[in-house]
Amino acid sequence: MRKPLLVALLAALPLFAACTQNTDGSQASDAGGERTITVTSTDDGCDLSATEAPSGTLTFRVANDGSAVTEFYLLGEDGQRIVGEVENIGPDLSRELVVSAPAGRYVTACKPGMKGEGIRGDFTVTTSDQEPTAATDDAAVDQALASYEDYIHEQTEQLVDKTRQFVDLYTSGDDDAARALYPEARTHWERIETVAESFGDLDPKMDAREADLEPGQKWTGWHRIEKDLWPPASGYRPLTDQQRTTYADDLMANTETLEGRIEKLGFTIDQVANGSRGLLEEVATGKVTGEEEIWSHTDLWDFQANVDGARVAFEGLEPIVEQNDPELADALETRFAELQKLLDAQREGDGFVSYDRLTQDEVKELSHAVNALSEPLSRLTAAVLG
Secondary structure, eight states: OOOOOOOOOOOOOOOOOOSSOOOOOOBOOTTSOTTEEEEEEOSSOEEESOSEEESEEEEEEEEEOSSSOEEEEEEETTSOSEEEEEEEEOTTOEEEEEEEEOSEEEEEEEOGGGOSSOEEEEEEEEOOTTOOOOOTTOHHHHHHHHHHHHHHHHHHHHHHHHHHHHHHHHHHTOHHHHHHHHHHHHHHHHHTHHHHHTSTTTHHHHHOOGGGOOTTOOOOSHHHHHHHHSOOSSSOOOOOHHHHHHHHHHHHHHHHHHHHHHHTOOOOHHHHHHHHHHHHHHIIIIITTTOTTTTTOOHHHHHHHHHHHHHHHHHHHHHHHHHHOHHHHHHHHHHHHHHHHHHHTTEETTEEOOGGGSOHHHHHHHHHHHHHHHHHHTTHHHHHHO
């Protein structure tokens, strides 16, 4: 019997407004089934084969016909809550998003270049005889959701506590202690990153990287403070005490707002599964490349936290996967272990070596292990939905 490794967790990425509308409303074609919708993302368009489908398990087959990497989202009616997302879809590549959607109004969106506002359109799910339920009579589902919610809340509480300690050190000028605590505090953010990112207004304020800023966007949050703690060798003007206090207070206030919003969240089984996959995509797009912590080079802390979160989400669902697709359960357990072995080889003391000390071969080996895990993990949602 497999033994869960209790370490971390899940779920989603931000999205904002839109420009071009999707194709006009029609029902999903019989060729792909009523609940299968093809999506064509281009540099300036987001075309769906249908903008209406019956409730139940929906599959969005997303093809990137554009010139830049793209993402696709299914959002709640408010355009903020992320129901499901699939990202890192390179040109000429295709990915699938599988969600369990009850009847209601939704918003779909493509995000060419993974920057800017995104291309939105309305989407309607009609009531059907396959209307999703909470499956509250399924003990395995109940246990998975309860464990997942407990984990998210625990990590959020720790994030608030560690962030408060961090900003106190930073504003008091104890930079050595602040630098030491930075990756530890960030671990709790990375373990709930996809959940945190589902709040599209908070994530850019808290976790924006300098290289990803839009014209006119004010830079705040973790990475603004990171640069001040690990300043470039030349050409950088340190923040004043007053500026430090301003940025620290802003980060703390947004962290407390995040905690309040997460307390009100509920989760569905497909959100847990998609969140596991989403965290691995965070590793592939930011941590393996070394772009996430470009000043501090603490990327391996983030890498481990994302993997922890993805694994914890999977382990909560594992009894369901073992029943529905035992080969997938075995493959995921094996691939998680292989990736963890590579991460463990980079440990130093209570943490990890600086990412800029890794050789090209070591980075490539980690990247290959992430890709090897991503493939079976992309099938997790379909497996838990049966």
